[in-house]
Amino acid sequence: MRRFREEKDGKEKGKGKGKAAKRRPVTRRRACRLCADTKLILDYKDLRLLQQFISERGRIIPRRVSGNCAYHQRTVGLAVKRARLLALLPFTSMQH
Numbered sequence: 320m321r322r323f324r325e326e327k328d329g330k331e332k333g334k335g336k337g338k339a340a341k342r343r344p345v346t347r348r349r350a351c352r353l354c355a356d357t358k359l360i361l362d363y364k365d366l367r368l369l370q371q372f373i374s375e376r377g378r379i380i381p382r383r384v385s386g387n388c389a390y391h392q393r394t395v396g397l398a399v400k401r402a403r404l405l406a407l408l409p410f411t412s413m414q415h
């Protein structure tokens with residue numbers, strides 16, 4: 320994985336993006352948002368919060384991107400799936 324990224328960076332460097340090559344890989348470790356803010360309680364009815372964890376196409380954003388901890392990522396996944404069943408969130412987007 321890391322090796323792949325380095326190769327990719329190298330390619331970008333070849334294209335003339337020297338700045339991008341110097342930057343560290345995108346794996347920035349941040350504290351889980353839901354752990355940091357104990358007032359944030361994830362619920363399948365809380366669409367405003369859930370929408371922050373799904374992409375434009377309605378897919379659940381992976382843990383490595385959202386920065387969630389394993390426990391909260393599971394909670395998010397469960398809540399999103401519940402919301403989808405109740406038609407509160409889309410399974411996919413229809414736009415192209």
Ligand SMILES: [Zn+2]
Pocket residue numbers: 351352353354355387388389390391
């Ligand atoms: Zn967490």
